[in-house]
Amino acid sequence: MTVPAPREGEQAAAMSLYGLVKRFDTKLAVSEVSLEVPAGSFYGLLGPNGAGKTTTLSMAVGLLRPDAGRAFLLGYDVWADPAAAKARLGVLPDGVRLFDRLTGPELLAYHGLLRGMDAATVDQRARELLDVLELGTANRTLVVDYSAGMRKKIGLACALLHAPRVLVLDEPFEAVDPVSAARIREILQRYVAGGGTVIFSSHVMEVVERLCSHVAIISDGVLRLHGTLASVRGERSLEDVFVQVVGGRTSTGSELAWL
Numbered sequence: 001m002t003v004p005a006p007r008e009g010e011q012a013a014a015m016s017l018y019g020l021v022k023r024f025d026t027k028l029a030v031s032e033v034s035l036e037v038p039a040g041s042f043y044g045l046l047g048p049n050g051a052g053k054t055t056t057l058s059m060a061v062g063l064l065r066p067d068a069g070r071a072f073l074l075g076y077d078v079w080a081d082p083a084a085a086k087a088r089l090g091v092l093p094d095g096v097r098l099f100d101r102l103t104g105p106e107l108l109a110y111h112g113l114l115r116g117m118d119a120a121t122v123d124q125r126a127r128e129l130l131d132v133l134e135l136g137t138a139n140r141t142l143v144v145d146y147s148a149g150m151r152k153k154i155g156l157a158c159a160l161l162h163a164p165r166v167l168v169l170d171e172p173f174e175a176v177d178p179v180s181a182a183r184i185r186e187i188l189q190r191y192v193a194g195g196g197t198v199i200f201s202s203h204v205m206e207v208v209e210r211l212c213s214h215v216a217i218i219s220d221g222v223l224r225l226h227g228t229l230a231s232v233r234g235e236r237s238l239e240d241v242f243v244q245v246v247g248g249r250t251s252t253g254s255e256l257a258w259l
């Protein structure tokens, strides 16, 4: 496939995807997904379970090699020039695979070293992140012993540590308590107001409706709708649009009658 070369740097879209395809055996998980995420947007990727959100985002950030298509991050080819792309990117991956035999501060220090940051900056930012995300009291706990929500939060801290230009977050609010969710929303809103771009996947319409400037809806590996929140939603609620686009089985009223 011929792909127009996106502009690099300041003028580039935060993320450009061209015809991404991924197949697992006979299952076509992602089918020709193309998407442009404007710099400075708060972009929500919506879809039902198994729609292909994680697979798409994994290919977009260089964690899963596409069968076809290309992904650009701020104009840098994620697969051909991974160092340039990944230097500008923070990722909270699905399932948050972490080096979990470390404490939170150790994990952040390790991430900082991998990113080539100086120790004093890492130390100062790590302290702030642990404090803001209310992980400071668990400083001596190994990440392996963290709860699911705490793992999400330390994963987010790792993604933020090097102050990336673009954040890609897989279900950042999943398993997180309401107080922490509010804190995370606040951090992300401030980050976008400061010029950053957030792309995140979610099932929660209310969160997407509250935060996002743009949304995309994916189902069965196909991008069904995308654009600004206002253009996708129109006069309806996002949930109505989602249900209409994604479809789903209609209740007969007699299911699970034995229950």
Ligand SMILES: Nc1ncnc2c1ncn2[C@@H]1O[C@H](COP(=O)(O)OP(=O)(O)OP(=O)(O)O)[C@@H](O)[C@H]1O
Pocket: 024, 027, 029, 047, 048, 049, 050, 051, 052, 053, 054, 055, 056
């Ligand atoms: N490693 C894998 N091997 C085989 N099939 C896979 C693999 N990863 C994903 N799939 C399949 O690809 C499809 C898309 O999965 P994906 O995890 O991208 O969906 P999702 O939209 O993130 O779902 P959820 O909201 O439930 O997390 C699903 O049918 C899933 O079973």
